[in-house]
Amino acid sequence: MYRYDEFDETLVRERAKQFRGQVERRLKGELKEENFKPLRLQNGVYLQLHAYMLRVAIPYGQLSAKKLRQLAMIADKYDKGYGHFTTRQNIQFNWIKLAEIPDALEALADVEMHAIQTSGNCIRNVTSDHLAGAAFDELEDPRPWCEIIRQWSTFHPEFSALPRKFKIAVTAATPDRAAVKVHDIGLVMKRNTQGKTGFEVMVGGGLGRTPYIGPTVREWVSKQDLLSYLEAIMRVYNRYGRRDNKYKARVKILVHELGVPEFARQVEEEFANQNAREKVLLPQEEVDRITAYFAPPKFETLSTKSATLDAAIAAEHHFARWCRNNLRAHKIPGYTCVHIALKPQGVAPGDASSAQMRAAADIAEKYAFDDIRVAHEQDLVLPHVKLDDVPAVYAALKANDMHASNAGLGSDIIACPGLDYCNLSNARSISVANEIQALFADPEFEDEVGALHINVSGCINACGHHHVGHIGILGVDKKGEEFYQILFGGRADEKAAIGEIQGPGLRHEEVAPALKRVISKYLELRTSKTEKLADAMTRLGQAPFKEALYAAA
């Protein structure tokens, strides 16, 4: 894991100190809210429905036990004993007092964390594959490049007042687990025809009120040129991105309005015209220095099979199911990646108590090389666990009610905080998600349905990524009543697609029964258990599922 140098340390400490002064001035009345608001947003502080909310950056979703314990401490001392992991691999505290936020930022700085780049019209926290460095199917570990982009973008003076926020995601695996195609810039590490590793660059993806799948603007850019090329993209956006209308200010609108070829031409022109002083050419020793922080842990030489694990699977049905659903293949024989689904029945997706955070920290320290990831599915992941240790990890998770065995299944729902917490939301998300989860309370039924991504957003801003769920649910306000539009056909993976709205919105209480009919229809129509709902919709079209959705109950 990357460790702060003296510059990082100074920068984060000074920022926390500066914000303390700003808060003091605000509370004395020397700063009006309208003047204070941009300052607090630059420090991840929002004013939500019931209280202030602090969003803490977790760069590319990576945590250590020490950091996670500090988040647990903040949850206990300054909040209500829990935190909410988000679709951007961050964590939010929903009940924090403004007067105490400077202390919380100091506490974050103590463990090399902060809330910078979690709000405002800047380049936001860089996200990545939660299995980075562990996945068997990745070209190489993308985290050093996430960190390089983080350092380049943090407080970049030219890009601190962009037309709108800007999100970058990086993956190095063919199965896209980082949803790179729905980011302002998506980077996929790949080899060129000469076998050299660089990046495919996509620009202009995004969700919100105008969703787009990001088109490729360059098939391959070298590692050495990456920052220069990103800088060229940012310059074109900064120059021509709209500032007159915040709903048309994202880079996706610029790419769409110019057209991909013209946007790409302008970027190439900017890139070609950068003079030697403007080029951001990283010295190889700096790349090596940062890469060294992400050196693999000291893996043992192990067999691909574990008798201990096999015996435990044979002995306990629930454990067997959990292994089937929550373990992911690791690149090193004898190891696995453990998915901790924060989605037990009836809990707000992504919520974790301080006790659970501490438990995850203890488990990571003891069994997982002190490495914990936040997945954009709002779950936690232990990327490196010995197969022999899996039963012990499961037992420790079970003791803390963190053993939901539904990773990637119907009840592993992505949902934003919705109208229960969010000041922008039109409708509740969490209660709808919980009612849908109840459809899958029978594990055998949930397994029978198989892989299914259901995403719920409480408003068009799409924090629950409803556009890219196999089934997406969007809360809308209709004359003061909560209604929910249903979308089919979305995908967030390498075959990313925007779901289509099926028709009139449903009332809150109608959503779960309607989805039950859709799932029954899928079970009736699928060719076999291996044909997933998303594939069945591709084969059959959406009509039969739409008919089921609106059929009389």
Next chain:
Amino acid sequence: MSSERPKLGPDIPKVITAWVSATGRVVYLTKDRNWSEDLADAEVLTGAGATDILAWASKDQTRVADPYFMQVTPDGKVAGRETIRETIRAKGPTNHPMFGKQAGNN
């Protein structure tokens, strides 16, 4: 991106609500120009003069942030198209009954 509240005509009964600057707690403007955490204490406003009171509240920035009109019934109960939002705001999150004013611990 800011949240925009519906415009309320002068004849619609309304109260002024905001957040306490230091804590973020939800409050309502009372007749004596103080802020109360209890909606029952709020002054119900009608008529053109309400706009002047909102202008006054908007200057009370040391104590509160972002005051706005919230529709109520003539006897001060949450009403109108933002009933669900304002009920949740007044009581607490529906998924977490142990938090918020509904639990006495906002």
